[in-house]
Amino acid sequence: xxxxxxxxxxxxxxxxxxxxxxxxxxxxxxxxxxxxxxxxxxxxxxxxxxxxxxxxxxxxxxxxxxxxxxxxxxxxxxxxxxxxxxxxxxxxxxxxxxxxxxxxxxxxxxxxxxxx
Amino acid sequence: xxxxxxxxxxxxxxxxxxxxxxxxxxxxxxxxxxxxxxxxxxxxxxxxxxxxxxxxxxxxxxxxxxxxxxxxxxxxxxxxxxxxxxxxxxxxxxxxxxxxxxxxxxxxxxxxxx
Numbered sequence: 001x002x003x004x005x006x007x008x009x010x011x012x013x014x015x016x017x018x019x020x021x022x023x024x025x026x027x028x029x030x031x032x033x034x035x036x037x038x039x040x041x042x043x044x045x046x047x048x049x050x051x052x053x054x055x056x057x058x059x060x061x062x063x064x065x066x067x068x069x070x071x072x073x074x075x076x077x078x079x080x081x082x083x084x085x086x087x088x089x090x091x092x093x094x095x096x097x098x099x100x101x102x103x104x105x106x107x108x109x110x111x112x113x114x115x116x
Numbered sequence: 117x118x119x120x121x122x123x124x125x126x127x128x129x130x131x132x133x134x135x136x137x138x139x140x141x142x143x144x145x146x147x148x149x150x151x152x153x154x155x156x157x158x159x160x161x162x163x164x165x166x167x168x169x170x171x172x173x174x175x176x177x178x179x180x181x182x183x184x185x186x187x188x189x190x191x192x193x194x195x196x197x198x199x200x201x202x203x204x205x206x207x208x209x210x211x212x213x214x215x216x217x218x219x220x221x222x223x224x225x226x227x228x229x230x
Binding site for chain 2: 095
């Protein structure tokens with residue numbers, strides 16, 4: 001139950017296209033859903049995050065859509081650029097005060113390649 | 117300064133060696149983390165420290181020994197490692213343990229165990 005399932009494993013998109021990455025979870029104790037971007041040789045960096053009481057959050061070209069009833073959320077990258085080529089991880093964190101407070105669980109990752 | 121600094125960047129060690137990984141942050145964060153990441157896999161949580169006390173140990177083998185000497189420093193002591201322990205070891209920090217607090221990751225130490 002302490003799992004976040006992510007798909008697809010890899011994604012190739014043309015420059016200017018839309019990249020879509022999906023995640024699903026089972027644990028209703030999850031209360032915060034960040035997305036991380038990781039370039040080779042670097043640690044993950046927070047991209048955008050959402051709480052389950054919000055259905056959508058947009059920051060620039062990045063949008064999270066959240067479906068609480070389906071326990072699913074997705075990242076949309078609009079106008080994808082070659083510089084967006086990286087590995088993307090969805091993640092989930094437990095509610096404050098729960099038994100696993102502080103624990104950040106990552107999905108399996110999606111390697112995105114944006115072709116010029 | 118929003119950096120988490122990890123040293124060394126690369127480490128090669130034999131199975132009988134003792135080595136330490138170091139992590140430092142000067143953001144005033146009170147929570148620090150060790151993650152292990154294998155190639156093409158997600159980071160896996162190892163340890164969480166909150167206010168210099170061990171808060172979470174994800175059943176990590178005793179050959180990995182964490183230490184938090186003060187609020188800015190986090191060490192990971194390594195002893196008698198196995199080749200399968202070769203991985204990228206990531207340190208992270210956050211203001212605290214609240215769900216919405218942002219984790220800042222270092223660039224990691226790439227460890228090879230021969």
